Amino acid sequence: MSDVWIDLYRTSVEHQEMLAGIWNEACGDDLALSLEVVVFNLQPAPGGQQMGWFVLVDGDIAAFVSATIDGVDQSSQDRDGWIDALAVKPAYQRQKLGSKLLDRAERWLVEHGCTTAH
Numbered sequence: 001m002s003d004v005w006i007d008l009y010r011t012s013v014e015h016q017e018m019l020a021g022i023w024n025e026a027c028g029d030d031l032a033l034s035l036e037v038v039v040f041n042l043q044p045a046p047g048g049q050q051m052g053w054f055v056l057v058d059g060d061i062a063a064f065v066s067a068t069i070d071g072v073d074q075s076s077q078d079r080d081g082w083i084d085a086l087a088v089k090p091a092y093q094r095q096k097l098g099s100k101l102l103d104r105a106e107r108w109l110v111e112h113g114c115t116t117a118h
Contacts, residue, residue, distance in 0.1 A: 016042065018054075018061055019085075026087040041084065047071025049112065050084070053104055055097050062092035065101035069112050081114035 020038045023031075042050070045068065052066035066084040083105055088098045109117050 019064055019066075022061065022064055022089055023085065023087045025089050026093075042066075045071060051105075051108055052084075053101055055092075055101060057092060057097075060089075063088035063097045063101055065098075065105045067105040067109055069109060069114055078115045079113045080116045080118065081109035081112070082118040 016035060016038050019042075020033055020035050023033050023038070048071035049069045050066060052064060054061050055063045063086075065086045068082055068084055070080040070082075083102065086098055086102060086105075088101075106117060
């Protein structure tokens with residue numbers, strides 16, 4: 001198992017399709033997202049910063065997480081951040097991949113000055 005860092009600002013259509021596929025496989029038809037919704041949600045907030053990670057298991061992208069730091073008031077000591085999305089394909093659930101990705105995203109938020117995460 002390995003995790004892959006990816007700057008979500010520069011995702012390719014292939015990455016966007018993978019994110020949508022993982023989400024839709026993990027969440028089912030009731031919460032399915034179109035490629036257009038994924039692309040829209042990967043647009044950064046003004047002045048904000050966004051990052052994401054994939055987990056590969058035997059070459060298969062098994063899960064992803066994305067996180068955002070609010071950039072509205074960068075002069076403030078207290079910056080807000082949040083987890084945008086976290087999804088794990090059903091075949092890889094209950095293997096702590098989601099927990100590991102969530103931990104990685106939370107560490108990234110703290111490393112970049114977030115004192116509050118949502």
